[in-house]
Amino acid sequence: MNITRENIDELNAVVKVDITKEDYSGKVEKVLKDYRKNANIPGFRKGHVPMGMVKKQYGKAVLVDEVNKLLQDALNKYLTEEKLDVLGNPLPKEQENFDWDNDTYTFEFELGLSPQFEVSLENKEPITHYKIVAGEEMVENQVKTLQKQYGKLISKEVAEEGDQVTGTFKNEEEGIEAKATLPIEKIKGKKNKDKFIGAKAGDVITVKTKGLFEDDHDLMEFLQVEHDKAHDLDVEVEFTVSEINQQELADLDQELFDKLFGKGEVTSVTELKDKIKEDAAKQFGQQGDQQLLNDVTEMLIENTRFDLPKEFLQKWIQTAGEKELSEEEAREEYEKSEKGLRFQLIEGKLIADHKLEVKFEDLKAFAKDRIREQMAQFGQMNPEEKELDDIAARILSRQDEVKRLSEQLMNQKLLELYKEKVNLEEKEVTYEEFVKEVYQ
Structure with missing residues (x-):
């Protein structure tokens, strides 16, 4: 077997795979012998069917199957060994006069290569990092809500x-x-x-x-x-x-304060309002951080310029789904997904450049923090470590949960990186002001 690559340009290449009879004949013979042992053909005892008949009936299908397996394994190994960062999957090129009756075969694949680029976190105009607080009206409404709830x-x-x-x-x-x-x-x-x-x-x-x-x-x-x-x-x-x-309405007295926050934690209406503001700040902090992520993402996409193998990606999109798309449908799909693809590449570059990683111990601690927050919402303020460990172990035994939590944790690491490196300007706003400024 021989594999060669021709670089068309910086973003496109063609890989050529030559397969000879020596590469596949042993595998084909082995499969056909197994077929012969188990074949049930009228007029012949099991295991005594002539090999010629087995080859005539199954030979071509086995040949095609084994050559394709060999081809995929060789191609994947080549991409790994050559450390080629490809986009999408290799696309087989159509070949005229291809004949499975030959002993040697040549296959060609188009590759879309990931672009080489640098990512800078320097920005001249500062990005607003919103610090969202609860306004007086919101605090008063929350006090009334609590009075109704416990009234x-x-x-x-x-x-x-x-x-x-x-x-x-x-x-x-x-x-x-x-x-x-x-x-x-x-x-x-x-x-x-x-x-x-x-x-x-x-x-x-x-x-x-x-x-x-x-x-x-x-x-x-x-x-x-x-x-x-x-x-x-x-x-x-x-x-x-x-x-x-x-x-x-429930009276704003010590009995209500103890029900809400535990005995003696809050002793006055002023402290109650401070507590409401504190809890709101935690909740709104997540929204402020998410907006910061969104704004930095937009800045990075805008400031990080590189080309993509557009024609290759459109061809790949045509055949990547369950249903084959027309050229126009694939072009529309590419235009919708291009921005997301660009940020995936930028994000990957940032993670590599700054050596960000999600270790299992970090993931476990992150999962336990999330569990602790959820339990607190139901009044379980001080769960035991063993209980947290047991719940985290159950959650992390599921691949979908590991993937979801890993993405959340990596977003958190990226957020910390942005807060450290990006030129930010903190702005304190009420929730109403935030909604008006960002969404309207």
Whole structure:
């Protein structure tokens, strides 16, 4: 066997593989002998079928199969040994007058080569790193939410503004029959609200779904309809009232503080608000970091220039999926994925240049931190190390979880690299200001 490579240019090459009879004949003979031992052909005892008949019936298929196996193994080994960084997979070139009846075969493959380039983390204009904080209005709303959550429900006979009305939404044609507890404040428009204010248990209220709530997603929750249906739903529904309750807010006292944060951890309303701000800062910190990742990614794509083997990649995209694409479809798919491919290459270069790696011990510690955070959300503040180790071991025994966590950890390492190397400008904003500035 002989393998040679012709470099067309810096991004494209053709690999030529010559296979002779000596390379494959032994493998083919072995397979045919095994076929002969197990062949069941009428008129012959098992294991006594003439080899000529076996070759006539199976020879060509076995030859093609063994040569293709040999070809793939040789090509993969060559790419590894030559340390060729290829994009996509090698594409076989069509060859005229190819004949499986010959003893020697020549195969050619097109290669798309990864470009050589450098990545700089230096930027003249600073990138904004948002430090997102909870504004006073958000803190006050969160205090009220906690008071409602831990408050009492007081049964009432007649519904008033601010009450909760429990009942059943119904529309037989649409298959809607959903029990719901509906805060009157959620209802949109005075006309609709007036139908609920003054209602008593047993009353039947008829309303239109269109414009019933500020957010159509509330229809999903209260009427239990699917997402796509909720956005276009425009029907009348009957709401049969079963009970009315007033939400009495919990007192902002030590009993509530201890329920929320543990005995003696918070002792005043001021400390409660500080705690809310602290928890919000942790949550918003992730959003600020994610935006930083996005902005640095855009900067790197914009500033890191290199060519790609575009024609090769379009040809590869044509045949890479389950269904073969047309040239136009492949071109469109390439244009959609080019930006992502460019950043994959940039990211790979950064990881290599700065020797970033995910070690198993790092991954295990990262997994335990995530588990600890999730347990804290359910009130388990101090789990034992053995429990964390056992859960982490179960998670890390699954390949999909290892892949997901490894990607998250590498993103974290890249984020730390950006914070150290990139020219950043910290900007403190409330969450509302952040949304307005970034998304609007």
